[in-house]
Amino acid sequence: MKENVKIYLRAAIVLSSIGAVSAGVIGAVNLITKDRIAQNEVNATNKALADIYENASFVEDSEFEKQEGVQMDNFKVNLLSRYEAKKEEELLGFVYKTSGKNSYGEIVMLVGINEQGIGRISFVSDTQTYGSTLEDEYLYKYNNNKRELDDVSCGATYGAKLVKDMAKAAENDYLSRKEGK
Template sequence: MKKNIIIASILGGIALVCAALIACVNMFTSEMIAKNNAKTELETCQAIFNEYDADKSEQIEVSSETITKKVLAKDASGNELGYLYTVTGKNSYGAITLMVAIKDDTVYQVEFLENGQSFASTVVSHVKENYPSSKDEVIYPFIKPADTPAVGALDEATVAGIDTVCGATYGAVLVKDLVNTALADAKGGN
């Protein structure tokens, strides 16, 4: 009995030390991670709309689980460029966060902010084949995506017709749902 108490207290001490180490690492890295995420988001906004000015753009309040952020993108002169939606969805294979640009009631561009799918490279290839995108981030070099559709070429009917049958069908369906959510909000909210 005494031996079990000693073993339990040693294991408890190890658990406390590990928890303290994890808390310290989190304390030091959480701010850096937040800054990197903000930087990535800003760079993505500027990649979508070259003239994007974060100071002139307006963040619009949203009440949706899927739409985490909606921004009316503007240039330095205050001219409207379009809407930038940050949309997040999750399925049994992981989470996906996209930035969807809507301009003139069409999907202007789609970019990944986070791709946590277990078949991530297949989902990226599917998106590159079916949605306008500026990034050439294919995780596995032997998967060569088709030509990217023209920027601003996807209207609601075209998005509805995208075939989601691929090596990562659930991820492709999730991407399509996220894009449709942003497009529907833009059509209803403008």
């Protein structure tokens, strides 16, 4: 009986000390990498911005208020922020940062909008199923063939609906602001 207790005690001590050490190590590495990961997210947004309007400068609209849960045709989407894109003092258009979820995951993307309507679209992050054709096929076709969003088809129909909803939410906001002004 006494032997048993000893064995269990030893097992418990070893296991919990391994756990404690591993938690400590992970915590320490997290401290080192935390800032870089946050910086990477900013970089990803900047890269996506540059993808929408090349060589433009972007100013975040500080008056823009975050809108959450905007009900669209199929999904509820969020409008996170808005940027003004300028090239040598000339206003090229606006870029909306939007996010939305479907049952496969979450998409954060940027939509360029100007007088001509919805422009280029670029993903900041996409946690849709691995191997989803959304970015490679859908966005590529849309951005390169300059078609209407509704005309582009791809295998990932469920994700494409989400992208459409997000882009349209941004367009609606843009139009209502234009009328307001």
